[in-house]
Structure formats: C-alpha cells, structure tokens
Amino acid sequence: MSSSISYWIKDAALFLFLPLIQGFIRAPELELLSTALYPMAIERILKDDANEEKGERARMASFVGAIAITDLVKTTLGPKGMDKILQSTGRGQEVTVTNDGATILKSLHIDNPAAKVLIDISKVQDDEVGDGTTSVVVLAGELLREAEKLVAAKIHPMTIISGYRMAAECACNALLQRVVDNKDNAVKFKMDLMKIAMTTLSSKILSQDKVYFAQLAVDAVMRLKGSTNLEAIQIIKKPGGSLSDSFLDEGFILDKKIGLGQPKRIENAKILVANTAMDTDKVKIYGARVRVDSMSKVAEIEEAEKEKMREKVQKIIAHGINCFVNRQLIYNFPEELFADAGILAIEHADFDGIERLALVTGGEIASTFDNPESVKLGHCKLIEEIMIGEDKLIHFSGVEIGQACTIVLRGASHHVLDEAERSLHDALCVLSQTVNDTRVVLGAGWPEMVMTKAVDELARQTPGKKSHAIEAFSRALIAIPTIIADNAGLDSADLVAQLRAEHHKKECNAGIDVITGSVGDMAELAISESFKVKQAVLLSATEAAEMILRVDEIITCAPRKREDRM
C-alpha cells in the first residue's frame, strides 16, 4: 500500500506544480485535479510511463499543439510567403529548402496527437489534389483557435461542431454559386488553366519565370488528355544553367548511356521494350545445378550457355528492330552481339523508365521472344544522344502516342532543383485535377471573402448558441487573406476591411493584389484557383477541427522501449 501512496503523492506534487509552470490553468481546473486524486486506493490502472490527460487539460493540449503547427507553416502562405530550411537528423544532415506545406510537415517529428491530425490532413491534401497543403492546415488551425475562445466562453464543443458544420456547408454552397465553368470553350478553358498554374506557381520558387513554367505545365497536362496519371510526365533535374533554361520535351528522354560501338543516332527507330535477364540467363527450375567432372565439360557447358544467349539475342534481332531497351542489365557478351547487328541496346532502364517508354512509343513490354509477329514494337522518328550540361542523355523524338513528355529542369543547385520540382509537381497536380473538374474560382482571398459573406448571413439567421460558432467560422476564413497580406508586409487590417466593403457590392471580383498592395479585381489580374482544391481545403479542415474538438481525453501509452542497437 505504501508504495502506491507515495506514487500518488509524487504525482500530486507534479499536478500542483504544473499550473505554476504553465501559468494558464484557472481555478475550476484545480477542482478537477483534486477529483483526479480521489481514487487513493487504486494501484495503477495504466502501465508505467503511460499518461492520461482529461477534460480541459486534454483540450488545451490539442489546441496548443494544433495552433503551434499552424503558426509554423503560416508564414509560407501566399505569394510573398517565406521558405523554411529543414535539416534532417539522419546521416549527412541533408538540407531541404521549401515552402511547400506538405513537405515541411512531413519532415517534422511531432509528439502532439492533435498536431499529427493536422499533418495527416496536409498529406492527404497533397495526395488528393496536390496543392493547398498549407491552406488546409492554416484553416484548420484558425478554426481551432476560434473554437478555443468559444470553449473558454463556456460553449460546449458539440455546439461548436454543429455550428461549424452548418457554416462549412453554407460556405461550400456559396462558392458553388460563383464558380466559372468553361468546359465547353476550349480556348477559355486553356486560359483558365494558365491562370491557375500561374497562381499556384506565384507562391513558389518559380515565381520569377511563372509565365514560362505555367505554359510548360499546361502543355504537359494537356498532353495527358484527361488522365490524372502524372507518371507519364517525367521530370529530369540537371544542375547547371538557370531555371529559365528548363524546357518541355515532346519526346522522351532517358537518363542512360548508349552502349559502346553502337549507333549514336537512329532514324525511324523500331524499339523493343523488354524486361528480361540479359546477364546470365539462369535456369529457373528449382534445384538445378551443374556438376561436371572435367575442365573440358565446363567449357562445353559454358559454350552451351553462350549459345543460349546468342540464340536469345538472335530471336530479339529477328523482331526487326534497331533499338532494344531492357529493364535489367545487359552483359558485355550480348551487348557486343547487338553492336554487331547495329542495334542500339540500352540497359538498366528502371521500372518507371520502361513503362513510360512503352507508353510513349506504343510498344509492349516483352519478356519472351518466340513470337516476333505478335509482339508490338514501339516506333519513333529519331533516337539520338543529346547533351544537357555535362551529361549525355538519350532522346527519343517523333514518338507515336504523344501522351508522355519530359520536363528538363535546370537550376543553380540541387536545392533549387528539388524545390522547383515540388513546385512544378503542385502545379501539375492542380492542373490535372482541374482538367477533370473544370470548375474554377478566383483567387487571392476572393473565395474566402465570398464564403465569409454567406456564412455571416447564416449566422444572423441562426438562433441559439450555434450562431457564435458560425461567426467564429467566418472569422477563421478571413484569417487566410489576413495572413496573405501580413506575409506580404501589408497592412492587413486595412486591406481586409476594404476587401470586405468591396464584397458587399453585388458580383464583386475583389481580392488582395499583393504586388501593388491594394485591393484589385482578380478577374483582371488573372488570378484563379481550382474549385476542387478550395472545396477540399474547406472540407478537410472542418473535418479535422471537428475531430480535435470532440476529444476530451488523451491517453498516451508508454513509449515502446527500444533496445540500443548501437
């Protein structure tokens, strides 16, 4: 008995000190703490080191965690947002410079469960629509910040949740009424895509050359013809040159070298894309092994092996090809045979490489070669070796099916390239999603203001405590243009107030023009965003906030003890 009592005393001391340390626990919680001390007789319910937080304290822990995460990524929002340096703890202490919300959050090691929820929504946003990864976290954080105030004003979390739900639905509908859909007008739609791409890129490292890259991204996505498979767009990064030296290649570039003594340039190429062993063609029958009793027999077997390989090569050549691309290694011997036959043999193209190549050239990936007539070969007009910077690459141009393409990025350093790739990826994702869901809204704080207006209207019509929550929702929405303005070093209070006034007029297109630091017409400034992204941001942020608000207890298990392997 005595031991358990001492445990409680120890814990009690801890509990009593905590308020002093944290300084923000008010009187009612002290009562709560004393009830926590009540079961003197129990030994322990939970295991050692496990820990349990209840009621207000649990809620506070999740609010604090979520808001901390929000404040962390907040400064990256908008065209004048700043970047972060992330240094990995692993070997090499690798450094990443980024302003992509999902990348920043993914790299953080967080212990706070509420913060983990936010990181998760940002990741999902990245997978699902590709952009808006920062906005979703900021919105969820702002919703929780507002909720914290309401909870402090003695409004039950459940009431807040139902208010938020109503507000989110209303906001979504309001936005839906103002979307522009240029599905039927190809020229206009392409303009929309351009605008979206430029808006996305303007907050990234590529903002200097955003027109160029936006064009690049739109061209690449238009080639996909509605598929969302971004695999078909290959991005090759080569350090050197400047970002504006990057280009989109209509053909396909394979980052490989051509075998020795083989032609460096082939016109009207017939390509066989293969996935087969060209090193030692092993006997696959289980348990087979060679046992011989003399050297001469070894030579014979070796000869037979070579013969087998030669036959295989002959079969491949019999397809009437002049280019052979294999996923696996090609040993010297078959390579030599190919060279003799004047065939270009490319070895060790990885999985993605051959899949893309097969896609571009229209060939099929072959592994057996007995029926040359039934294997579809790939075709292209010209294969040649090209130089980018100092590296030699193989370039396939004049391909049959134009779905795939390659973007070659050039830049001063690896960090720039990595960030450029992430930015471009965001743009590509958004564009490919927009091609499927062609609804477009204006950007730069416009959608938030439209939603705010509708939500405010709803708050005025709703009786009961819920209206406080609905008002809070609209305040959280306004926080986004406020942060964009703040990050650009503008007077946010003044700008947002102006914006609000503008939006009270009918059919207004006003948003924040960060460049001139004033309120501008977004339709004229050509700033647009995809409706799908905005909708996803709104819904997942509300969902996450709801989830965190519902919690009234956090139980943390004892961390698993790791054996020291060092």
Add this chain to the structure above:
Amino acid sequence: MALAFDEYGRPFIILKEQDQKTRLRGIEAQKANIAAGKAVARILRTSLGPKGMDKILQSPDGDVTITNDGATILEQMDVDNQIAKLLVELSRSQDYEIGDGTTGVVVMAGALLEQAERLLECGIHPIRIAEGYEMASKIAVEHLVHISQKFDFGAANIEPLVQTCMTTLSSKIVNRCKRHLAEISVKAVIAVADLERKDVNLDMIKVEGKVGGKLEDTELIYGITVDKDMSHPQMPKQIEDAKIAILTCPFEPPKPKTKHKVEIDTVEKFQTLRLQEQKYFDDMVQKCKDVGATLVICQWGFDDEANHLLMNRNLPAVRWVGGVELELIAIATGGRIVPRFQELTPEKLGRAGMVREKSFGTTKDKMLYIEHCANSRAVTIFIRGGNKMMIEETKRSIHDALCVARNLIRNNAIVYGGGSAEISCSIAVEAAADKYPGVEQYAIRAFADALDSVPMALAENSGLQPIETLSAVKSQQIKDNNPHYGIDCNDVGTNDMRQQDVFETLIGKQQQILLATQVVKMILKIDDVISPSEY
C-alpha cells in the same frame, strides 16, 4: 500472515519472497478492486451517447487513434491493473457478441461497483450482494422482454433497420452523414443476409478505406475491391463479362517440397532442361487460356516471362492477392480456388460482369473493382474520408452499425433507447425489491440505482441537469405508464423515444446487463490480491 511456524517454532515460508509482494486482503482488497473498476468506467463515461466526447489514444509507437468506441479505447489503453483488465475483457466480449454498446456495458459495470461499495460499507457480505445483483439482473432482463417490441421489416422495407443503425451512428463522429452510412450498412447486411435462416455472415462484408475525397463519397459496391493492379502495365484496365481463374499456384516452375537436385553434366541435359522450362511457362498460360478464362487472379507472383506470355496472349492477370481476398473473390464470383494448373476446368471459373481498375488522386494508387458478380452475396463498403484517423473511426462505426443490423435480423425485437429502457427496468427492479425478504433486498435496490446511472451519464454528457432530468423522466414514465420516455439528448423537444425514432436491439441491452452483472459478481468475490510490488 504468510509466515507460519512449525511445531519447533521455526518459521517456514509459504509465499516465496513475500516481503517483496504487496498483499491486500478482505474488505481492503474489495475496495481497491472496486476503485480500479470505477476508474476505468469513469474514463468511458464521457463517451456515452450522441453528445459523448472522443478520446485520443497514442500507441507505444506514437500512432494516434481518435475514437469514442468503448472497446477500442480500452483495448488500446495499455491497462496494467488486473481488475481494469477484466473490464477491458468485458467490453471486448460485448463487442464480439453484439458489436455495439461497448461503452454502455462498462459504465453499467462501474455503476454496479459503486453501489456495491456502499453496501459493503453497511457491512453486507459481498456474496449476498452478488446474489442480489443476480436476482435483479434476472428481473431486469425479463422486464426488457416485456417492454420490447417486435418490429417488421423485409428486403423491401428497410426503413426501420436504417433508423436503428442511425441511433448507433449518431454517437460517432460520422453523424454528419449518418443517414447515408446507415443506408449503406443496412443494404450491405441485407445483401449478404440469409433471411430465412435469420443469419448474417459479416465476413462477407468487406470494409475498405482509402484516404481522400469526403465522407459523403463512401459507397457500397456490390462486389469486391482489391488493393492491387494488373501485373503488366499494359494489360487492359477494364474487362466485361470476365471469367476469372482463381489460382493459388505461382506462375513459376514447380518447386517440389522434397529436397532434390537436378544435376547438369552434359550439354544435352542443359538444353533439354531449357526447353522444359520454356514449355512450363507456355503450358501454364495455355491451360488458363484453354479453359476460357479472361482474367487470372493469383495468390503468388509471376515470373517475368510468364507475365509477358500472359500479356501476349491477352490474358490480364493480378498477382499477390491475399488469401482472404481470394476467398471472397471466389465466393462472390462463384468460382473455385484452383491449386494446380492441371485442375483448371471451365466450371471452376468465376464470373463477374465487370472488372475495372480505378485510380485515385494524384498518386498512382490503383484499386481493382470486381462488380456484378455471379453471386452478389459478397459486398464491399468503400470508405473515403479526409484523413487516416477519420477512416479508421468510420470503419469502427460501420462495424457497429453492421452488427446492429445483423442482430435485428437474428432477432427483430427492439427496445427504445435514450436511457428509456434503463429507467423502465430501474422502476421494475425497484418495485420487485420489496418482495424479497432477505438482505438481498438492499442489493436489488442498489441495482436499480445503478441502472439509473446510464441515463444520468447521457444527460450529463448532453449538458442537462442529470438528477433533475432523470427524476422528471422517471416520474413521467410512472405517471403515464409508458416505458418510451428517455433523455432528450439532441434537444428535439420531446422525451418520447418512439417519436424520436431512437431504438436499440433487445439482445444488445440484455447482454449489457447480463455481462456487467457477471463481471461485477466476479470482482466482488475476490478477497485477496497478491501481486509483486513495484519493481
């Protein structure tokens, strides 16, 4: 205590290393156990009902679960105390047996323990208390049957089932679209149910989730989804009227179990072996083709060569499909799982109206949908949601809803929810108590008080005055002689649960009372706890 002396006065040891163990005896032990049980119940108490709150659970590896499902909370809580573990077991057995009401059963047990403590202080023997509880639980269960109602539904009229599932779902985070989810759950259960035998095999319902999209996108698929894609990237992505060969043998040369060696010592042998190998692959693919299969689903991997041959002969294939999925596919398509190529016959092929590959979002995640199967008895519920924790919680909620629907098909009696059944039982038990002559009378009365604690917790969680609300509802029930009055958690304006359409299954409620009583009896009978002390 544990030290005894023999006839010469020498001490001998009964308990090994006894000074290192702590020992609690008699009333002390009972009180400690009761306190432990109450502590667990108190954790769950706030999760009860439509306005109940969630808990965040952080596992030893740092993974976060957010839930308000009683069984899940207790399972992941990493409980150390033995008595607390009993309650964890209690919640789990309710989960296995009924699937719903896992929180309620623990709250009930906690309340019974609390009452028992008071009786112990009065000096009533624990066994007498246990017996009294036993009698009271019998009365309560019988009374439940008395107030229950039969409830008609059929495959065409699923509305009552949907209503019941909605009651279950309303306490979860998914209550935003409870109507949608409840309909999905009921349709799923009806699809696999054997209405004549009144049995439902829940294994036939697969619950799959993928992050992304929104909760409203959750759908019911009359068929199977497999988280795999075609083995060769260039195989067709959509097959209509598929005939499916379901294989558990790899597309690889055979590997006999017995150890063997194939010796190669001459060139001829080497060459025959090579031919043999080629023939193997050729035969395998040809056999599948011969029986008329248009899709091959295989549990194992393919060799590159076999893969290409399949592609070449225009035979789409899926590899590395898990055993459970394979079985489900076999059931759904009416095919047979074939362990050897030699045994492939046209009759053993499964049939599906449509097999298609679907990709999600911006990543290259793909899933295979097998729909319009020959035997539509296997269905899949495919959940979408904003984040991983949401999906997990939705899965648990759907599981609860499915269980409720199944229980109703097994036994279509219902009682009304919102605490009305507990209040009504409490009144009945209270009335019956006076008829018992012995000390048990007190225990029976205590049981009635414990029953009140569930509606009390409901009222408390909904922000109502617990005692005032409870006494008002109780007097209303007695006055109108109507057992349908409960706690108005959602502030609808009426206490009549029949008008609010809040139902629970009869067996679920009965089981809650029986299980809780059993565990409490067990805890009360313990009078000695020996445990190794703190280490």
